Structure formats: structure tokens, C-alpha cells
Amino acid sequence: MPRLFLTALAVLATIAVAVRAQPPAIRVGEAFPALVFPSLDDGKPMSITDFHGSKTVLVVFASW
Amino acid sequence: MVGIIQEQHPDRCRLFMQWKGMDFPIMVDSLDQLGVSAVPLVYLIDEAGVVRAARARRSDYEAFMAADPATGGAEPQAAAAPDLDALSRWADAGTPEAMLRYADALVMWSERGDLDRAIDLYGRVVKARPDWGAAHFHLGVALRRRFDSQNRRADDFARAIAAWDRALSIDPNQYIWRRRIQQFGPRLDKPYPFYDWVGSAREQITARGQVPAPIAVEPRGAELTHPARSIAQSPDSVQPPDPDARIDRDSGELIRIDPVTVPATGRDRRAWRVHLLLTPTAHGHWNNEVGPGQIWIDPPQGAVVDRRLIELPGAAEAVSREVREAEFEIRLPDAADKPARVNGYVLYYVCEEADGTCLYRRQDFSVRLGE
Numbered sequence: 001m002p003r004l005f006l007t008a009l010a011v012l013a014t015i016a017v018a019v020r021a022q023p024p025a026i027r028v029g030e031a032f033p034a035l036v037f038p039s040l041d042d043g044k045p046m047s048i049t050d051f052h053g054s055k056t057v058l059v060v061f062a063s064w
Numbered sequence: 065m066v067g068i069i070q071e072q073h074p075d076r077c078r079l080f081m082q083w084k085g086m087d088f089p090i091m092v093d094s095l096d097q098l099g100v101s102a103v104p105l106v107y108l109i110d111e112a113g114v115v116r117a118a119r120a121r122r123s124d125y126e127a128f129m130a131a132d133p134a135t136g137g138a139e140p141q142a143a144a145a146p147d148l149d150a151l152s153r154w155a156d157a158g159t160p161e162a163m164l165r166y167a168d169a170l171v172m173w174s175e176r177g178d179l180d181r182a183i184d185l186y187g188r189v190v191k192a193r194p195d196w197g198a199a200h201f202h203l204g205v206a207l208r209r210r211f212d213s214q215n216r217r218a219d220d221f222a223r224a225i226a227a228w229d230r231a232l233s234i235d236p237n238q239y240i241w242r243r244r245i246q247q248f249g250p251r252l253d254k255p256y257p258f259y260d261w262v263g264s265a266r267e268q269i270t271a272r273g274q275v276p277a278p279i280a281v282e283p284r285g286a287e288l289t290h291p292a293r294s295i296a297q298s299p300d301s302v303q304p305p306d307p308d309a310r311i312d313r314d315s316g317e318l319i320r321i322d323p324v325t326v327p328a329t330g331r332d333r334r335a336w337r338v339h340l341l342l343t344p345t346a347h348g349h350w351n352n353e354v355g356p357g358q359i360w361i362d363p364p365q366g367a368v369v370d371r372r373l374i375e376l377p378g379a380a381e382a383v384s385r386e387v388r389e390a391e392f393e394i395r396l397p398d399a400a401d402k403p404a405r406v407n408g409y410v411l412y413y414v415c416e417e418a419d420g421t422c423l424y425r426r427q428d429f430s431v432r433l434g435e
Contacts, residue, residue, distance in 0.1 A: 023097065023098060026098070026107065028118055029116075030114065031115070034143075035097055036143045036144065036145065037091035038091070038172055038173070039089065039091060040069065040074055040092050041090070045142075046143050049140065049143060050089075050141070050142060051089075051109075052112065052113050054140075055109070055110060055111060056065075056110075057106065057108060057109075057125075059066075059067050059106050060068045060070065060093075060103055061070070061104040062069055062070045062243075063076050063077040063079075063261075064071075064243065064247065
């Protein structure tokens, strides 16, 4: 039993690491990932959480 | 309205926003931590931060704006930068995940000097997890950023391309990663010109009476070129400047040549854009009082190059020590050897640091294409 328990822990840890190693999923009906990025204006931290309380149109884009 | 940009050089987006008269908060995701594989993408997010529509269409907007406000968790929460000390301690545990997160934080939040540490960490991550595409991509971003800084190392650009190429080989559907290579790659592989809008943007902004937002790294060469369906062969009438090899050689003591090769990203990898970076060593500097340097390209049998003779312009001042860059494109024949090589030489006017003696020298190069 202890060996099975330790094996299960190892598997869960591996899965957990693997899950964290993937980029966050963006799905309708779920929270938009609350990643923190530097602001283009002044480099200060900014996240989608700064805009909670308002409807937000978020566009992911590039200038190229 | 809020934006997240996918840019190696975010300040270019600032100029773009000014040009288009757009003014809304923008977050910078140079590492593509979101993991998006296409742009542009539009998400409609309600008051509680829940995504209500992705790749939104007109009908989505109407329903979204008409919906009752969401409740629960609907208070703004100010974002905070990560605790670098805590991430450092976690990274000391040595797991690839922890090292990557710390390296990402160094790239995004710390001073430029910490790029060295970030690049070292990314290198350890990809060694431990060679199949982790995102780690290779992040490494490439950091290397290119260091190349664009005062702290650049000679092989940073080449290593960045190699890292991005490796990332794309792991996940060929990653559009953002593909575009990052194509930004510097051959015209045959370009979907569109990347930064050819910069000149027009500056003109129009200036015409409005405004001062264009500054750009730290000017787009050049490949970043400005338009796509092409073929490479126009350099005319046979162009003659080599030193056909009998009579010019005395510089073995690299005065000028160092660093080639960077950027392949096409599709299945047909016979097209390449070659960047030649010429850097004065501690023993030499450019002499700009005589005339421009020249680069002669001698491609392998059957290959097509867009230019065989390239003029290498100098600087305005009499002497200088800047890095000079030249680019050309080559398409190898179907039955090309792997790896192929393109040879050539550079002719330049240079002065020795020791006693100021000014010389006209030739340095040969042989650039490897492929593996």
C-alpha cells in the first residue's frame, strides 16, 4: 500500500507539473487567465483582473 | 477595450497605436505566455472576468452588451508583479517548470542585466526538456532581446533563430512562433511585410503635428521586405570585385564576421535569408573616408541568389566602430547537398587600433545552410 500511495503521488506530481507547463486554456464560460503582464504605457503590472467590474472587449493582436 | 500584444519589440506597437489613433490599455506578452497560436483574437469578458465569447462576431457583441451585469467576483483587483525572490528560491529546486517561470519573470520584470541569468535558465530547461516547445520559444525571445541590447553577444541572433526553429519543429501549428522566424526570414516565406508601415506611420504622425513615438530597435532588412514568389537571379553581368584574389586578407583579426541563417519555415526549406554581421574587433575600426565596402556572394552550383554584389555603406564620421549588417537571399537547387554552403568575401576599408594604419582588406566567409 505505501508503495502504491507513493507511486500515485509521483504520478499526480508529474501530471500537475505537466498541467502547469501548458499555457492556460481560454474557454468560453471560464475565467480569462489572470496572467500579469507589463503595461505598454509604463511597464507596470496589468492583468485582466484590473478590469473586473466592467464588460471588457479584449483583443490579442500584433502590429505586424 | 483592452489589448494584449504579441511583439518581440513592443515599442513598435506604441507607434502603431499612435498612428491609428488608438488609445486603450495594452499588456505586453512578448513570450506568448497566453499560448495563443493566432492573431487577432477578440474575447468578450464579463464583469466577473468570465469569457462570454471567443473570436466574437457582431451578434456576440450585441448579446454581450445587452446581458445583465455578472455578479460574484466582479470587483477590480490590481495586478502585482511576481515576487522574484520567491521565484528564485523555487527555481533553486531545479525543476524545469520552476526555472522557466523564474526566467520568464526575469525577462518581463527585471533589469536588462538579468537577461544573462534568464538565458542560462532557459538553456537548462531545454536541456532537461528538449521537447518543450514553449521553452525554446522563450529562449529565442530572450536571446534576441539581448542581441538588441548593449550587452549583445556575437551568436545571440543565430541562437535565437535556432531556438525558434526548434520550437516550431515541435509545434508547427504555432502561428506566433512561425511569424517570429518569418520576421527575419526569406521573402519566399513571408506572408506579408512585417514593418513596412513604420515609415508611413511616422510621416502621417508628423503631418498631424505630433512627435512619433520612439523605437529602440529600428526595423531593417528582412523586417521591411515584401513577399516574393521567386528570387530574381542576380544578372550575370555583375562581376566579382577581386576575381584574382589579389587583395590582402584579414583573417578576422580586425573585423569579425558572424553569419546568421534564417530558413523558410515551410516544408520547402531550400530558401534562406543570410544575415552577415560585421563587427570591428579590439584591433580595428572602420575607415569611412575612402568608400563603401563590398560583399561578393559565390553560391553553390544551381543555387539562385538575389544579389551577388552588395555595397556595404559606411558611416558619416571619418572612423567608426558600429556593427554593419548585410542580407541576401538564396534558394538552393532541389538536389542540393545537405548541408549546403554559400561562400563569398567582404572587402572593406579598416584602420588598425594600434598605430592608426589604414588598410584595404578582404575576408572570405563560408556560410553553412542547414544541417
